[in-house]
Amino acid sequence: MLNVIKFKRIRRAYLAAFLVPSMAVIFLFFLFPVVLTLLIGLTDMTFSFEWHWVYLDNYFQMFSDRWAPKILFNTLFYVFSTLALFNFGTALLISLITNHINEKVGAVFRAIWLLPRITPSTVYALMWLWATRDEPTALFNWILTGLGLKPVRWLWYNPPINWLVVIAVNGFVGASFGMIIFTAALKSIPEDYIRAAKVDGASGWQLVRYVELPLMKWPLMFVAAYQTLSLLTSYEYIFLVTNGGPGLYTTEVWALYSYHIAFSQYAGGGRLGYGAALSTILVAIGLIMSVIYWKLFRFRELMIEPKIED
Amino acid sequence: MDEWYSLRKLKLARIKRFLSAFVLYSILILLTMPIVLMYLMLFLQSISDELIGLIPRRLTLENWYFLANGYIKVPGTAGTYYPNFYLVAFNTFLLAITVGCLEVLLASLAGYAISRYKFKGRSQLLALILILHSFPGITLLIALFYVLNMIGLYDTLIGVLIVKVALDLPLGIWIMKGFFDGVSWDIEMSALVDGCNRLQAWWKVVLPSVRNGLMAVLIFGFLSGWSEFIYVLTFISSQKYWTLSMLVKALTSEEFVYVSPGVTAVAAVLYMIPVVLFFLFAQKYLLRIQIAGKGAL
Numbered sequence: 001m002l003n004v005i006k007f008k009r010i011r012r013a014y015l016a017a018f019l020v021p022s023m024a025v026i027f028l029f030f031l032f033p034v035v036l037t038l039l040i041g042l043t044d045m046t047f048s049f050e051w052h053w054v055y056l057d058n059y060f061q062m063f064s065d066r067w068a069p070k071i072l073f074n075t076l077f078y079v080f081s082t083l084a085l086f087n088f089g090t091a092l093l094i095s096l097i098t099n100h101i102n103e104k105v106g107a108v109f110r111a112i113w114l115l116p117r118i119t120p121s122t123v124y125a126l127m128w129l130w131a132t133r134d135e136p137t138a139l140f141n142w143i144l145t146g147l148g149l150k151p152v153r154w155l156w157y158n159p160p161i162n163w164l165v166v167i168a169v170n171g172f173v174g175a176s177f178g179m180i181i182f183t184a185a186l187k188s189i190p191e192d193y194i195r196a197a198k199v200d201g202a203s204g205w206q207l208v209r210y211v212e213l214p215l216m217k218w219p220l221m222f223v224a225a226y227q228t229l230s231l232l233t234s235y236e237y238i239f240l241v242t243n244g245g246p247g248l249y250t251t252e253v254w255a256l257y258s259y260h261i262a263f264s265q266y267a268g269g270g271r272l273g274y275g276a277a278l279s280t281i282l283v284a285i286g287l288i289m290s291v292i293y294w295k296l297f298r299f300r301e302l303m304i305e306p307k308i309e310d
Numbered sequence: 311m312d313e314w315y316s317l318r319k320l321k322l323a324r325i326k327r328f329l330s331a332f333v334l335y336s337i338l339i340l341l342t343m344p345i346v347l348m349y350l351m352l353f354l355q356s357i358s359d360e361l362i363g364l365i366p367r368r369l370t371l372e373n374w375y376f377l378a379n380g381y382i383k384v385p386g387t388a389g390t391y392y393p394n395f396y397l398v399a400f401n402t403f404l405l406a407i408t409v410g411c412l413e414v415l416l417a418s419l420a421g422y423a424i425s426r427y428k429f430k431g432r433s434q435l436l437a438l439i440l441i442l443h444s445f446p447g448i449t450l451l452i453a454l455f456y457v458l459n460m461i462g463l464y465d466t467l468i469g470v471l472i473v474k475v476a477l478d479l480p481l482g483i484w485i486m487k488g489f490f491d492g493v494s495w496d497i498e499m500s501a502l503v504d505g506c507n508r509l510q511a512w513w514k515v516v517l518p519s520v521r522n523g524l525m526a527v528l529i530f531g532f533l534s535g536w537s538e539f540i541y542v543l544t545f546i547s548s549q550k551y552w553t554l555s556m557l558v559k560a561l562t563s564e565e566f567v568y569v570s571p572g573v574t575a576v577a578a579v580l581y582m583i584p585v586v587l588f589f590l591f592a593q594k595y596l597l598r599i600q601i602a603g604k605g606a607l
Contacts (some may be wrong), residue, residue, distance in 0.1 A: 014508040018423035022416040022479055029476030030442060033453035040453060049459060090341060097334050111593075112342055115349065118589050120537040122558040123578045127348040129562060130355070130571070139351050142363030172345060204330060226444070233446035236540055240559065255449070262452050263544060275452050282449045290444040294437065 034283060041277035046270050058277035067249050067257070075254040078166065078238075079231040086171025087227040091178025092220075096208060099186045110183065116173045125240035128169050129155075157247040166251045169237050174230070178223040185219040186212060222297055229289045233282050235259060255282055356575035373572030382561075382569060382577075392557060392569075393549045395577065402536060402553040402581075405467055409474045409535030410528045413482045416475065417527050418520070421486025422512055436487075439480045447477035451544060458545055465547045473541055478534055482527045489523030490516065529592050533585060554581040 044054045062068050094113060098106030116124055131139040132154035141151035154165050189212060197211045213220075235256035238244065244252035244260065252260070261268065262275030351364060356373055358366030376382050380395035423429075424436060454473050455464070463469030493516055501511040517524065539555040546552065558581055561574040 011508075015423055015427050015429060017509065018419045018427075018512075022420035022483060025416065025472065025476045026442070026479055029454065029457065029473055030447065030450070030479075033450040033457060036453035036456060037450055040456060045456075049456065093337070094341065097338050101331065101334055101338075109338055109342055112345055114589070115586075116345060118533065118537075118585050120555055120558070120581055120585065121539050122555045122562065123352075123582050126558060126562045126574070126578055127352050131344075131348050131351060137360075137362045139347060139363060143347075146363070168344075229444070229446060233449050235448075239540075240562075258449075259451065262455075272452055272456070279449050279452055282446070286446045286449055287441075290441045293444050294441050 034287070037276050037279050037283050040273055041280040043273045045272040045276070047272070049272075054273065058274050061274060062277070067252075070249055071252050071254055071257050074249070074252060075232065077163070078170075078251075078253050079228060081163075082167045082171050082174060082231055083224065083227055085167060087174035087178055087231065088220075088224055090171065090175040091223065092182055094175065095179050095182035095186060096212070099183060100204065110176075110179060113172075113176045113179055117176045121236050121240060124173070125169070125237060128165070128241055132165055155242065155246055157250065159250055162242060162246060162251050166238055166242055169241050170231070170234075173237065174227060177227060177230075181219050181223050182216065185216045189215050218297070222293075225289070225293060225296070229286060233286060254278065258282070352575055352578060355571055356579045357572075359570075359572060370572075373570065373576045376573055377576070382573060384569060392560065393552050395557070397550065398552050398554055398557045399580070401467060401551060402555075405471060405474075405538070405542075405553055406532045406535035408471050409478070410531035412471070412475045413478055413531035414524055414528045416479060417482030417486045418517065418524060419512075420479075420483045421488075422490050422516065424483065425487045425490035439483055443480040443484055448540065450477075451540070454541075455544060464545060465551065467546070467551055469545050470538065470541050471535070473545070474535055474538060475531075478531060482531070485527055486520070486523050489520040493519050525592070529588055533588060536584065 041058055042053055042055055043051055044057070045051065094109070098109050134141070134151070134153050134156070136142060136145050136151050140154065145151055152161060154161055193211055193215070194207065197207050202210070233255050235253055238251060238253060238256055239259070242251045244250070244256050249257075258275045258278035261271050261278060263269060347364065351361065354364060354366055355361050357369055357371065359370050359372070360367040376395065380397070382392045382395060384391045424432065424439075458464045458469040458473070463472070497515055497519070498511050501515040502508070506514065537555065538553065539559070542553050542556055543559070546556070554577070558574070558578050561569055561577055
């Protein structure tokens with residue numbers, strides 16, 4: 001009996017040794033900040049870090065914030081156009097095409113599409129900033145003038161053009177996620193299905209439309225859902241390329257606005273409380289969507305019981 | 311007649327196939343072109359004094375001369391405005407390697423426990439890790455800024471390190487758990503029978519058989535630390551702790567005013583080289599993790 005108790009105690013000590021370091025770090029620097037964001041959002045904290053409670057004032061302020069409607073609209077526009085054009089559209093197109101052409105050539109193209117994702121963000125942004133400069137000698141304008149077209153001032157105040165750049169900058173990074181998932185899904189379609197359709201005389205397009213796409217329903221949904229959240233909360237590339245400009249809040253999105261309110265060195269910055277309130281909305285959306293993914297995409301099934309019991 | 315007909319049909323089919331391949335390749339090349347051209351532009355800029363589109367005005371290696379001592383000179387001024395390139399590169403390497411190692415250590419400990427032990431709250435813990443794994447950590451920036459200031463880790467690389475590790479850990483634990491699930495219980499059991507305790511068995515027998523997983527998490531952690539920008543920007547204020555992302559950002563903002571674009575291009579190319587090398591040689595590990603991971607976007 002004594003032995004069993006001793007054994008249990010030793011077992012618990014080992015379990016703690018394995019788990020506690022990770023759990024401590026995750027608790028202090030991941031879970032606790034989730035709660036903290038909510039709490040700071042109820043104060044008017046500045047860089048002096050004083051806890052002065054204003055309760056829901058920050059949330060009322062959002063309704064009277066004259067820029068909030070524009071930024072909300074920007075965010076929705078940005079998320080859905082980038083998703084439709086690149087993270088979903090281009091991703092699907094690239095994976096379908098590379099899957100239908102020569103295997104090795106396809107793999108090379110997919111590798112090229114992964115480059116923007118693995119390139120450090122500051123280097124990637126630098127390339128875009130250089131390529132979109134005004135001079136006719138800058139890359140994009142050099143190509144346009146070479147084709148006999150007029151050069152474009154990409155980053156002067158001109159919302160449609162500015163948005164085109166912002167969406168492309170993010171889209172060329174974002175497309176590779178869907179591309180990888182879709183390619184894996186396409187490769188896992190049994191060869192027999194494809195052959196049967198071909199024997200029945202299906203054209204290339206019919207093959208895609210009536211065989212491949214219906215079989216990819218889950219990956220398609222997964223990418224759309226996952227990328228919506230990513231686009232909603234990531235602002236690194238917008239920060240680096242337009243920083244929300246040119247002009248006032250032309251390409252500012254919600255997540256970047258929260259950053260600017262909290263950390264901008266210009267007037268209007270340094271308001272950690274209001275910034276945290278703006279973030280809280282994203283945190284809430286993030287938590288809700290993460291839970292939905294977990295339920296929807298059969299993550300639950302991944303949680304099998306441990307093989308070994310001791 | 312019949313034969314002629316089928317021959318014609320065959321020819322038509324071949325033309326059709328050729329045309330559709332032509333269209334597919336055209337779309338693919340047009341879409342991919344901007345990426346290829348931009349990388350080409352960056353490389354060419356690093357070895358020329360000025361670029362006209364993609365044509366160098368004069369090829370030169372002058373842009374690389376600053377690497378002799380790491381000082382990035384600002385034309386027209388006596389001193390330098392930027393921290394030494396080698397100091398910045400060293401900081402970046404230090405951050406990257408410590409993020410990688412710490413993530414491997416913590417993730418393989420926790421992943422092992424979750425894979426092997428049955429304990430109260432296990433399924434809740436696993437659910438938490440999976441939910442956190444898809445949660446966008448970047449939204450916690452303000453709270454993390456507060457925490458680091460309170461515990462005195464603001465403006466230290468350790469602060470950035472610990473934040474990176476915490477936010478990457480759920481993914482790392484999840485990956486390692488998957489690898490541990492694939493290791494048979496028998497070899498571990500024989501180690502325990504031979505008198506090892508659980509920690510010894512984990513270290514001597516189990517870890518060596520999940521080498522691929524360890525490599526994957528290490529490389530992922532290294533690259534995640536190496537490329538980090540927002541946390542360094544927000545949590546670091548002293549130039550002596552800058553990483554390459556900060557240097558490239560600063561050189562970008564001040565371009566054509568202070569520093570020649572060639573020098574900026576060299577810094578950017580050098581910053582990118584380790585990433586591209588890892589990509590070429592460790593693609594099988596990385597792809598695996600990119601799919602499991604949330605990725606930047």
